[in-house]
Amino acid sequence: MKIDCVELRVLKMRLLKPFRTSFGVQQDRYPLLVRLEIDGRSYWGECVAGEGPWYSYETVETAWQILKGYLLPAVIGRELADVDALETLFAPVRGHHMAKACLEMAFTAALAERARKPLATFLGGVRDRVETGVSIGIQATTDELLETIGARLAEGYRRIKVKIEPGWDVTAIGAIRDRYPEITLMADANCAYELDDAAHLAQLDRFRLLMLEQPLAAGDLVDHAALQQQLRTPICLDESIESARDARHALQLGACQVINIKPGRVGGFAESRRIHDIAANGGIPVWCGGMLETGIGRACNVALATLPNFRLPGDISASDRYWAEDIVDPPFVLQKGGTMAVPTRWGLGVRVRVELVDRLTVRREMVR
Numbered sequence: 001m002k003i004d005c006v007e008l009r010v011l012k013m014r015l016l017k018p019f020r021t022s023f024g025v026q027q028d029r030y031p032l033l034v035r036l037e038i039d040g041r042s043y044w045g046e047c048v049a050g051e052g053p054w055y056s057y058e059t060v061e062t063a064w065q066i067l068k069g070y071l072l073p074a075v076i077g078r079e080l081a082d083v084d085a086l087e088t089l090f091a092p093v094r095g096h097h098m099a100k101a102c103l104e105m106a107f108t109a110a111l112a113e114r115a116r117k118p119l120a121t122f123l124g125g126v127r128d129r130v131e132t133g134v135s136i137g138i139q140a141t142t143d144e145l146l147e148t149i150g151a152r153l154a155e156g157y158r159r160i161k162v163k164i165e166p167g168w169d170v171t172a173i174g175a176i177r178d179r180y181p182e183i184t185l186m187a188d189a190n191c192a193y194e195l196d197d198a199a200h201l202a203q204l205d206r207f208r209l210l211m212l213e214q215p216l217a218a219g220d221l222v223d224h225a226a227l228q229q230q231l232r233t234p235i236c237l238d239e240s241i242e243s244a245r246d247a248r249h250a251l252q253l254g255a256c257q258v259i260n261i262k263p264g265r266v267g268g269f270a271e272s273r274r275i276h277d278i279a280a281n282g283g284i285p286v287w288c289g290g291m292l293e294t295g296i297g298r299a300c301n302v303a304l305a306t307l308p309n310f311r312l313p314g315d316i317s318a319s320d321r322y323w324a325e326d327i328v329d330p331p332f333v334l335q336k337g338g339t340m341a342v343p344t345r346w347g348l349g350v351r352v353r354v355e356l357v358d359r360l361t362v363r364r365e366m367v368r
């Protein structure tokens with residue numbers, strides 16, 4: 001299969017509500033999309049990089065530059081037998097997994113469509129619906145937090161994740177447990193703590209959290225291993241796992257008991273699959289994270305979450321948790337029991353609403 005040319009686009013999309021984490025507030029998102037042209041047909045992919053280098057060193061701007069300057073010239077016009085061929089051509093570029101991932105995922109969706117299979121089936125998925133949860137940002141007050149959680153539970157979400165940071169942790173989680181003693185609850189710190197905070201974080205143990213996500217710095221597997229020794233709550237790694245090698249090291253060190261896989265963070269589906277398998281062999285579950293994606297990235301996440309070792313609910317919420325209007329048709333909706341149906345159409349499984357994408361586009365360029 002040959003990629004004839006690729007269009008890069010940046011959209012401007014406003015979240016229905018601002019989303020606050022330990023590293024900042026997001027309200028406007030600028031999704032970077034790629035549109036691969038192959039034999040006159042379009043295949044879309046989404047890059048999960050943010051506007052600034054907070055969650056990761058990658059940004060919309062760096063991804064655009066790496067795609068245009070290095071990744072696209074390496075693959076456009078080349079005969080590509082499979083994803084291996086693509087990965088081989090990307091290998092000389094160090095890092096930049098978010099830039100690589102959007103191409104890899106769009107290309108994989110094209111291969112799935114050519115094979116006349118839904119993406120999930122093409123990837124080896126084993127289920128027709130995936131378990132989902134919702135991620136709730138840091139709120140101004142405890143009352144607002146409890147109210148927001150109540151609203152999400154009423155919508156049907158069955159697993160609640162809350163963002164924490166120093167000053168918004170033990171008391172906030174305790175208030176949630178007082179009000180909702182039985183809900184499936186977890187917390188995500190996005191790297192906001194240090195190993196010296198171990199005794200403080202151990203106070204979370206009494207709240208029976210499903211897991212504590214990424215308490216310490218992204219690069220720090222060694223301190224995560226030391227922290228896990230001092231916590232009963234399972235540690236889950238997100239930012240720390242950028243590759244299968246990271247996953248292998250994390251397991252060897254005992255740095256976590258759960259892994260959050262985001263295909264957009266690790267370079268795409270193939271690397272996600274390798275991390276999935278390493279975790280499965282090590283006896284630890286994985287789940288699919290989210291990066292406030294549009295329906296394009298969400299379709300990829302849903303497909304990936306059908307693999308067997310995705311044994312915990314993902315941050316894969318419905319389109320209306322994020323956007324007034326999603327750019328795919330049909331949008332993703334929450335089903336009974338807090339699940340999401342896996343699209344059954346060939347390829348990506350959802351249609352991209354090109355007229356809406358056009359209206360939201362703030363930057364575009366064709367690379368040949």
Ligand code: SMG
Nearest residue numbers: 135190289290291292293315317
């Ligand atoms: O997509 O529902 C979503 C957001 C899930 O909390 C979420 N993502 O660290 O896991 C995480 C954060 C990172 C996204 S902040 C842009």
Ligand code: MG
Nearest residue numbers: 188213214238
């Ligand atoms: Mg996280």
